[in-house]
Amino acid sequence: MKEENVVLAKSYAFSKRTVLLYKFLLKNKQPRSLADQLLRCGTSVGANVEEAIGGFSRRDFAAKCSIAYKEARESHYWLRLLRDTECIEQKLAQSLLDDAEELKRILAAIIITARRAPETDA
Numbered sequence: 617m618k619e620e621n622v623v624l625a626k627s628y629a630f631s632k633r634t635v636l637l638y639k640f641l642l643k644n645k646q647p648r649s650l651a652d653q654l655l656r657c658g659t660s661v662g663a664n665v666e667e668a669i670g671g672f673s674r675r676d677f678a679a680k681c682s683i684a685y686k687e688a689r690e691s692h693y694w695l696r697l698l699r700d701t702e703c704i705e706q707k708l709a710q711s712l713l714d715d716a717e718e719l720k721r722i723l724a725a726i727i728i729t730a731r732r733a734p735e736t737d738a
Contacts, residue, residue, distance in 0.1 A: 623722050624669060627662035627684065630715050634658030634691070637704070637712065646703040650694060657690040661719060678730040685723040692716040 634655060641651040661684050668680035692713060699709035 627665040631662035654694040660687040688719040
């Protein structure tokens with residue numbers, strides 16, 4: 617039985633929620649430029665985690681996870697801005713901010729572990 621990859625599942629779920637929020641923002645005539653920024657970075661987290669898993673080396677894996685981490689940080693920024701400018705409700709924003717924060721913590725731990733471990737030829 618194959619074990620679930622937690623960061624892959626959580627980053628995919630975050631991407632999905634980001635797309636749904638993007639559609640909501642457009643439907644409710646919120647600033648498109650902010651919605652576009654969030655869509656780009658929010659979906660990039662999962663895409664970079666997917667690429668990391670397919671990496672050919674530990675260095676490649678760590679580099680892609682680092683990009684995913686940075687995109688999660690950027691997502692956190694745009695979510696805060698959307699919340700603080702009343703484009704989205706506090707409760708929705710907090711739920712997404714919590715998800716982004718969790719992804720940042722998981723990715724940071726993965727990056728630290730990946731950088732500490734020696735490269736192998738296996």
